[in-house]
Amino acid sequence: MAVDMELESVLRPPEFPQAPYPPKVITLANGKRMVVREVTRADVPQLLKSVHPTLFIDRDYYNVVGARVYAELIAWQYYRVQNEYVLVGQVDGLVAGIVNGRLYSPKVGMSLHTLAIDRGLRIGAHLFAAKMEHHIEYLNQDEVLIVAESPIGFRRWMIEYGLEPTTIPHELGGAPSYKLTRELYFKSKSRLVVGDRPVPQDLMDVAQQDLTVATEKAIREKIAGLKGR
């Protein structure tokens, strides 16, 4: 659509400088290699296809998380969110999961969502860890504010990272935030954050050139795991 840049300058939130996330590669339990990398606004239409099926899955609050990620991606594409970043995990080019967050201020991060599209391989754990790594090590922030929208998320993030409870309302609905500090991050890093850099060029080429998504049916079956009689 035609964009009125004069008006856009009013509508778009101002941004702080934001360091990029250096890509990494993780060997998964099934031996496959998952490239974790930062994507650009141009990738959003393709990513939306992999989020769309989750809007209709109520298991494990996938619909809540999926719908919000869907909206956040579009808002980011059209410059309506301040300092958002989006990381994806890709196996053979195929999107296995998406995480995003943003800079609330140069020193305080706001974790948004973790959406695992492939399940049973700890994709969510790896991608959430990459997000924390980005905030603390590359965006050089002091703390990240986090809430969980599902019991699995609560167990995984709040308890595994030993996050500190706060009374700060999180921008995802106002629940009190939990806080990851630099100290907590580095205390847990060795058991929660893995990955190799640099990513071999051949893997990186596949990830960048073939950002592919599974079919809606495949994604819904994978997540909902529906079994016949």
Next chain:
Amino acid sequence: MRDVAVIGVGMIPFGRRDQDTLMDMLAYASMKALDDAGLGDKGVDALYVGNMGAGILQHQSSIASALVDRLSLLPAAAEAIENGPASGGSAVKNGVLAVASGYYDVVLVAGGEKMREVTGWRATDFVATMTHPEVEYPYGITLPGMAGMFTRLYMEKYGLTREMLVEVAIKNQKMGALNPYAHVEMMITKEGIYESPHSVVNNPPAADPLHLYDACPVSDGAAALVLCPLEMAAKLTKNVPVLVAGFGQATDTHTLQERDDPTDLKAVTLAAQQAFERAKLKPEDIHVAELHDAFTVLEIAESEHVGFFKKGEGGKAVLAGKTRLGGKLPINVSGGLKARGHPVGATGVAQVVDIVWQLRHELPEDRQVKNAQNGLTVNFGGFGNNVVCFILRRVEQ
């Protein structure tokens, strides 16, 4: 006592079955077993249902009465059998006794559990209710925790290694990936869960020294079978009858701490001995086995306690490939609890169903143990405090 045959079997795919109630699952598996036997509209004399948690997880009781009604098998006798994770094995055993005694002729046995109805930590708490309510449960002990304490001692005493456990997990998930009834359909690699530095996240400790991939998943599922006197089998079914050649059941102390040697799974040894005596067979006569690998360590320990291998040799046998399909004694060709899944009340029935398929030579080539004649199951309740073992034999017609 009459010889008892399994004449029909059925199972539904294990996994997470949000769309089904516990009764749905039990009913689907039961109808499959009745139809497999070819009973048509004939009734059964009795129904036994193995289930551990309906009262806790579904807030439902008297499930056998509900099932017999749903299946239109009234006025057959019906009861539920609760014996922890050996509920399924116990239900089969009671069915066998009922037919063997001459009191009933045709008996349906079903086992089922719906565990994914609750969150993982509610399910963990549910399973932990089988521990001692005063001297174990309050501390937060879990069944994986019991297995962890056992594993540590087994490693120290017998030289069991993590590598051996990893091989069990890989073997069983590989077989599970081929089994349409298995919960876990994903293959794993040694690099991914053990060798790579990234395995600290892929396969974190769960109950040290056991890791995530040492444990079975929490599953929904059901299985069922039909029993009758062997002498009536040919009249009732076209299937190759499978004889329940022997069974054994034994118990051990409720708490691990009161066992003189906690690495000695006495109930497994005794249950297997009874079964072998009844069947007039020896461990070397068995061609295929389904062991209760709720944790990888248990497949190895049970393979030693039933007499397939000497103590301390079971892990080496795994590394040498002896327990793989194509090896000397294939164990858990179904994927075992590790991959097929462990809906607790269903497991003991499902193990017998899988062995029946093996002995009827009905499985596809990539899962069939060639020319298998005799099979064994171990259904392990509590932490080894109540164990049911079956030996089944193909009856050539």
Next chain:
Amino acid sequence: MINITAYKCKKCGRIHYPRHERCLSCKHREFEEIKPEGNAKLLTFTQIFNLPWGFDERFLIIGVAQFENGVKAMGQIKAEDAADLHTGMPLTASWEPVRYVQGEPVYGLKFAPM
């Protein structure tokens, strides 16, 4: 004060904890009530990361230990990592809250490396 009562068979001397109606070794029905005495020796242990409902900790370390007078019991172990423990190591024992049910403490055995 460790609030555990163990039961020593008056015929064969076998120590039971918890209580049984008859001795697990000789079936005798009379027991002397005894208390755990002295320090304890760690028999086995585990560090559990997937805890049941009712616990908010990241992990618990739980083990079985034997007191100097032979009483064996399960308890929670105060340690940061299972790697800091080994079987056979001496432990001190205390009686402390081991979990909370509806906000109320439930007391039980806690062990600590000496």
